[in-house]
Amino acid sequence: MTAPLLEVNDLKMHFPIKSGLFSRAKTFNRAVDGVSLSIQPGETVGLVGESGCGKSTLGRCIARLYQPTEGRVYFKGNDLVHLSHKALLPYRQNIQMIFQDPMESLNARHTVGEILEEPFIIHGIGDAQSRRRSVAKLLDTVGLPSRSATRYPFEFSGGQRQRIGIARAIALNPELIICDEPVSALDVSIQSQILNLLMDLQQEYNLAYLFIAHDLAVVKHISDRVLIMYLGQIVESAASETIYQSPLHPYTQSLISAIPIPDPHRKTNRILLQGDVPSPIAPPSGCRFHTRCPVAEPRCSETAPSLLEAETQHDARCLLINSQ
Amino acid sequence: MTLLSVRELVTEFSTDEGTVRAVDGVSFDLPTGGTLGIVGESGCGKSVTALSIMGLLPQPNGRIASGEVVYEGENLAMASEVRRQAIRGAEVSMIFQEPMTALNPVHTIGRQLTEVVALHTNQSAAEQISTATDMLARVGIPEPAIRMTEYPHQLSGGMRQRVVIAIALICQPNLVIADEPTTALDVTIQAQILELIRTLQNDTGMAMIMITHDLGVIAETCEQVVVMYAGQVVEQGTVFDIFDSPKHPYTRGLLASIPTLDNQPKAPLEIIPGMVPSLHELPKACRFANRCTFAEARCEIEAPPIEVLSSSHQVRCLKWAQL
Numbered sequence: 001m002t003a004p005l006l007e008v009n010d011l012k013m014h015f016p017i018k019s020g021l022f023s024r025a026k027t028f029n030r031a032v033d034g035v036s037l038s039i040q041p042g043e044t045v046g047l048v049g050e051s052g053c054g055k056s057t058l059g060r061c062i063a064r065l066y067q068p069t070e071g072r073v074y075f076k077g078n079d080l081v082h083l084s085h086k087a088l089l090p091y092r093q094n095i096q097m098i099f100q101d102p103m104e105s106l107n108a109r110h111t112v113g114e115i116l117e118e119p120f121i122i123h124g125i126g127d128a129q130s131r132r133r134s135v136a137k138l139l140d141t142v143g144l145p146s147r148s149a150t151r152y153p154f155e156f157s158g159g160q161r162q163r164i165g166i167a168r169a170i171a172l173n174p175e176l177i178i179c180d181e182p183v184s185a186l187d188v189s190i191q192s193q194i195l196n197l198l199m200d201l202q203q204e205y206n207l208a209y210l211f212i213a214h215d216l217a218v219v220k221h222i223s224d225r226v227l228i229m230y231l232g233q234i235v236e237s238a239a240s241e242t243i244y245q246s247p248l249h250p251y252t253q254s255l256i257s258a259i260p261i262p263d264p265h266r267k268t269n270r271i272l273l274q275g276d277v278p279s280p281i282a283p284p285s286g287c288r289f290h291t292r293c294p295v296a297e298p299r300c301s302e303t304a305p306s307l308l309e310a311e312t313q314h315d316a317r318c319l320l321i322n323s324q
Numbered sequence: 325m326t327l328l329s330v331r332e333l334v335t336e337f338s339t340d341e342g343t344v345r346a347v348d349g350v351s352f353d354l355p356t357g358g359t360l361g362i363v364g365e366s367g368c369g370k371s372v373t374a375l376s377i378m379g380l381l382p383q384p385n386g387r388i389a390s391g392e393v394v395y396e397g398e399n400l401a402m403a404s405e406v407r408r409q410a411i412r413g414a415e416v417s418m419i420f421q422e423p424m425t426a427l428n429p430v431h432t433i434g435r436q437l438t439e440v441v442a443l444h445t446n447q448s449a450a451e452q453i454s455t456a457t458d459m460l461a462r463v464g465i466p467e468p469a470i471r472m473t474e475y476p477h478q479l480s481g482g483m484r485q486r487v488v489i490a491i492a493l494i495c496q497p498n499l500v501i502a503d504e505p506t507t508a509l510d511v512t513i514q515a516q517i518l519e520l521i522r523t524l525q526n527d528t529g530m531a532m533i534m535i536t537h538d539l540g541v542i543a544e545t546c547e548q549v550v551v552m553y554a555g556q557v558v559e560q561g562t563v564f565d566i567f568d569s570p571k572h573p574y575t576r577g578l579l580a581s582i583p584t585l586d587n588q589p590k591a592p593l594e595i596i597p598g599m600v601p602s603l604h605e606l607p608k609a610c611r612f613a614n615r616c617t618f619a620e621a622r623c624e625i626e627a628p629p630i631e632v633l634s635s636s637h638q639v640r641c642l643k644w645a646q647l
């Protein structure tokens with residue numbers, strides 16, 4: 001195996017919770033609680049899990065939009081967590097982010113041309129003329145007409161705005177893009193346009209993606225490997241095909257069985273979970289999934305399982321799997 | 325027996341830029357106890373169709389311009405507001421997409437449930453409370469008696485959506501319209517809620533209109549499907565008509581463009597090029613023509629009528645027979 005592009009070791013992001021004014025006891029939202037992962041150059045790693053399990057927080061820690069509480073983020077072997085803002089600048093170029101709602105990340109008062117020119121200005125690349133050429137080329141790459149440069153983000157549809165967000169992310173030839181639910185807000189017919197664009201760009205520039213999404217069919221389609229996250233931790237990881245064909249963790253099994261299949265002839269065999277997702281502020285003892293797990297045993301509420309290799313290249317965090 | 329018959333429904337809004345026709349000639353029938361799904365691109369008129377049926381169009385700028393909404397033989401489009409109010413909640417109710425907007429943040433869950441019961445039955449206060457508590461238990465809310473005293477913000481998203489469902493179903497309506505009831509929820513919670521709706525439907529025999537953009541949800545829950553595009557029905561049929569032999573190029577494109585678990589990984593997905601036209605500049609003839617790979621000159625000139633392919637299957641396309 002080649003050297004990984006990105007390696008994350010035991011990453012934690014604990015947000016402090018303001019309790020009473022005079023309360024000394026600090027409580028934390030353990031949004032990301034000991035995540036390790038690696039991404040190879042040109043690889044797509046899917047990240048799936050229920051709302052609030054920490055996907056976006058993990059992505060933001062990797063892109064260094066957040067300063068993680070603990071842990072290491074190595075990009076091509078260099079630890080990013082302890083770099084100063086200045087020393088971080090060249091890496092920022094290399095790790096970009098695409099968001100669910102591009103409107104939030106696009107400055108509404110700037111034209112699309114200005115928005116796309118900005119990364120070049122920040123990183124002091126090229127003169128005005130070459131920057132304009134770069135902008136035109138970017139628009140062409142993401143399939144927008146060149147006259148878009150003089151227009152404002154609100155003049156575009158959701159799908160077109162996502163194209164603008166993608167154009168800005170690829171402006172400086174990054175090697176890794178964190179895609180945080182890039183197609184969740186789009187209509188089905190537009191979603192496939194954007195997914196195709198992301199796959200084309202990956203081919204052309206050997207991009208690696210960390211692809212965060214709710215839609216498991218989308219994740220399966222685009223990913224080489226998939227990570228399943230539950231309450232701040234990775235509970236299973238394997239090649240995309242493997243995880244959908246033979247999921248090991250009871251959470252993954254129920255997640256996959258819950259996908260509605262667009263085929264009226266297929267009768268699905270649901271593993272229905274009970275109850276709601278617990279809070280990351282007070283995660284359950286032992287295995288964090290034991291409160292909803294259909295096969296939990298008494299020991300599951302006492303002992304916290306580790307993420308271990310259960311089969312070749314297939315890790316799971318479950319006492320029932322790993323003790324056999 | 326037909327419970328609800330929507331006939332040539334036209335709904336318009338007056339806006340600063342003139343009148344827009346959000347729903348243009350929609351017709352469908354729903355039998356007693358049946359389940360009908362409405363799918364289509366964002367803005368195609370799904371919610372406006374639902375609000376027109378419910379008599380809940382935003383006032384004063386929204387109105388049913390023509391057509392009929394016939395519920396058990398009575399045209400609700402012509403009914404008085406008093407009559408509509410009596411029907412709403414008791415016989416026909418709606419589950420809204422965003423539970424937070426459907427719930428009143430300053431009232432307890434219990435009060436919001438008992439209010440509906442008080443309005444439509446003559447139960448005593450004690451009976452209302454026990455009806456409400458039972459209903460919460462039925463939608464799978466643990467410790468319902470405690471939840472009755474809590475406020476919406478104290479519940480998780482999945483629980484709030486269950487409360488919204490409980491409110492919609494508490495008077496055992498004959499018809500419930502669910503507008504994207506699970507879109508905001510995680511898949512495992514969605515599975516719980518859909519299972520719950522299915523069970524309640526089996527128990528009470530109510531009919532349902534399920535509005536969603538998720539073709540998987542449609543395939544699993546619906547018997548009939550209406551596909552809308554830019555305010556019109558472009559195809560409708562049984563769930564098997566639509567999924568096994570879709571005829572309209574838009575329906576076909578929609579079905580082909582969703583990644584499924586059986587897809588070849590990383591293969592290019594089918595796309596529908598272009599975008600939905602704006603209501604302010606709708607094409608004169610076929611509204612899908614500018615995105616349609618099969619369009620020819622006449623598609624831009626002649627408005628396609630609805631054609632009847634079988635007793636269950638209809639399509640609005642000039643070229644369907646040649647595709």
Ligand SMILES: Nc1ncnc2c1ncn2[C@@H]1O[C@H](COP(=O)(O)OP(=O)(O)OP(=O)(O)O)[C@@H](O)[C@H]1O
Nearest residue numbers: 015029031049050051052053054055056057058280
């Ligand atoms: N900036 C922040 N400050 C404090 N808490 C935060 C912050 N960002 C996220 N959280 C909390 O961290 C937890 C994880 O949130 P996160 O947004 O990472 O989840 P997610 O998996 O991306 O969910 P979704 O699927 O809904 O986007 C949540 O409990 C959230 O409330």
Ligand SMILES: Nc1ncnc2c1ncn2[C@@H]1O[C@H](COP(=O)(O)OP(=O)(O)OP(=O)(O)O)[C@@H](O)[C@H]1O
Nearest residue numbers: 337339346365366367368369370371372373382603
């Ligand atoms: N109050 C209003 N005033 C003016 N136009 C409106 C109003 N409400 C809806 N519309 C327009 O009617 C059209 C249909 O809207 P509708 O909400 O029914 O779409 P939808 O199919 O439910 O879409 P979505 O999937 O996004 O919920 C849209 O173009 C919308 O802009």
Ligand SMILES: [Mg+2]
Nearest residue numbers: 055056057180
């Ligand atoms: Mg998120």
Ligand SMILES: [Mg+2]
Nearest residue numbers: 370371372503
């Ligand atoms: Mg709607």
